[in-house]
Amino acid sequence: MWELRHRGGGGPGPGGEAASPPREGEAAGGDHETESTSDKETDIDDRYGDLDSRTDSDIPEIPPSLDRTPEILKKALSGLSSRWKNWWIRGILTLTMISLFFLIIYMGSFMLMLLVLSIQVKCFHEIITIGYRVYHSYDLPWFRTLSWYFLLCVNYFFYGETVADYFATFVQREEQLQFLIRYHRFISFALYLAGFCMFVLSLVKKHYRLQFYMFAWTHVTLLITVTQSHLVIQNLFEGMIWFLVPISSVICNDITAYIFGFFFGRTPLIKLSPKKTWEGFIGGFFSTVIFGFIAAYVLSKYQYFVCPVEYRSDVNSFVTECEPSELFQLQSYSLPPFLKAVLRRETVSMYPFQIHSIALSTFASLIGPFGGFFASGFKRAFKIKDFANTIPGHGGIMDRFDCQYLMATFVHVYITSFIRGPNPSKVLQQLLVLQPEQQLNIYKTLKTHLTEKGILQPTLKV
Template identity: 45%
Template sequence: MTRPRKDVKFQHAARSAPNGRARRLSQSISELSENDGQPASPTKNGAPPVAPPEQPPASDYDKKKANFITRTIWSLVMIMGFFWVLGAGHMYIIIIVTAVQVISFKEVIAIANVPSKARSLRFTKSLNWYFLGTAMYFLYGESIIYYFKHILLVDRILLPLATHHRFISFMLYIIGFIFFVFSLQKGHYKFQFTQFAWTHMALFLIVGQAHFVINNIFEGFIWLILPVSMVITNDIFAYLCGITFGRTPLIQISPKKTWEGFLGAWFFTILWGIGLTHFLAQYKYFICPVNDLGANIYTGLECRPNPVFIARNYSLPMIPAGLPISRTLNIMPVQFHVFILATFASLVAPFGGFFASGLKRTFKIKDFGDSIPGHGGMTDRMDCQFIMGSIAFFYYSSFIAVYHTTVGGVIESAVTGLTPEEQMEVVKILAKNLVNQDIISPKILEYLSAQLHRR
């Protein structure tokens, strides 16, 4: 075999060893062959590797199909989870609403947090979460005190927190306000005040409206289920009717919305509301205000039903006499309210979505986040729900709620408006009334009288 000439160098041995001598050919090849996945590494027979064929990019149809499957799966998961939590009790639903509220607030605030990081502003994120906690403390406290004052006002530890709740909440806010002023940095004043306003807008639109949803839960599950399901039904049928009959654009900010889709969704939302209300009104678990946070679908709730859930006979004057048609209609008054709520769900609630669409267009983002696979962010799904929850609360408070004396109201008046001696006198009178009805023993009345004379 012919030997190579001494002055010929192989390209693999171009690098010099630490001692200055050229590396051997075998060493260079082994080093280059360590990573077979590298395109430049030779194969065993010295031939260059064959690159794997490139996968063709997914078509728009494939992307939409995959997104539709993911969206459907997660929709079913959320629906089944909602029904499970609904049966578990009011406390679990409140926890879910609180989690939705916090996630939505985080998504909205995150839009404005990016510029603050670029400016290296301190405490901006911490202040956002502090104001969220303060707002939640105030609003949740207001609800708990209103619905459970008969428990809070007779507890030695909780009584000061209940009676001074608003002052405590105000002082917590003032502390955050002062801390914000101290955090102002020269050259960033305009930006920081914009952030301050952005945070308060998020608190108003998300936390404030979620507070009314919580109140709807306390007033009865039906006032949560009905608005939520109406918005979902309206959204589904607006899409179906829009792609089937849609021709006339509804609003410029959402060019896919049509008048045909709007009217069709309104009609089917009314039908859904009437049918759902007829079903839910048969069970006190859904129509009774909450008086026990430990109740669930198995234990149930007991209450005197609101008169709107008791069917009445209504005359139909437009039907002439002599026709084989009944001139009376037996229906629950709540069904008339369902018509109004369905109109709100079709006409007003979508503007929450329009507002969110305008906000996303302003910041040039597709979704608020990716909290729910296939759906985008939590805010993308709750933009209409929050405003509909607020509408349902104010409508219920104005036209449906029955205001009467409650145990909590009597106790509040007695604790805050009477002296201890007057409270003892009230207890004695109530005890005497119970003795006369043979409900309690006369010895209890004698003991109370003795205690009153000692004071």
């Protein structure tokens, strides 16, 4: 790094005098043309290589976003202070978004999947745009085209895996889909490899470092947005309740922490977010745990929310009909001694999922906010207030879903660790692509195993 910062500058010579770089035409051991080219490359490296040594104060400020608050709201709230004006704008828009969310829930799981995909694309666009503006990537060849191409490739890979896992029966009836599923990973790799080669071919000498910065920026953005949204949809297939309780817990924590902080906040919580307070953090925690427990009780009563989402080819739609598992059936639990004396009862009836909801809401209120702190640090690093100005009073879509992505990963890990094992649909799909002789072999082995365990009656030989 010292050589990079001092390239072309004079250091102390052997005799104590500053040694100056050779001028054009005076280079020893080389001709005029070679030295001139070397100086030009050095100048280019100095101009575009200083990104390596920039500090936070060197990052250029992005122009503030335009205010998209509807004029009718501006006029209605014109007499209020900026603090209360922001309160009402955030409140009204929050209620509007929650109402739309309820409408989409009513429309079914497929619309929820489309909502998740739309949010993913918008979040990707907001983060990529920040990098595009901060690093002044206007002259980078093919940067935006390649960014969206990689988004398409990664989505093709992940959603192709989802189709293979949950639509095995439908896939078996379509020969073209069988080919795409069988060679899905190879096709995905070939598509990515084409984008990789396009990136290498687009490299330009004066933009080397900047192009690699943006290549890394794109891939980190893909890791944050696409993989997490894929996990959200995976959770949704386990049952809408695994989608709604975590997401609503994060929303509840955001709202209640803001309310407690607004009215009672006095003690700063973290320097990355000066407006966050301990009062808001603690108030949000208790409110979220109570909310999650009650929401789990209400949703556990309905098959629409607790049954896994399955695609039925006979009706050509997603269905949520099943016999609820023990997780969503009322059970009696003995109370601890100190609660027996307070409640004057020996047992209490509740759904086992309510116990799991405590773990989910605890994570949403204690660890989930760190996703917001991470986003705050990111915005401070690039001197921006919000990721975008999509939602008045809230900022961009990414400003509202920074904690949701962290929550999605936790829920997926929680389900695979404590709720279920291997996916039967995926095992079935793998069996169906085997040769008939192999399938028959597995059938005989499974039949023998079930017979020995007493699940199947032994076949009588005549």
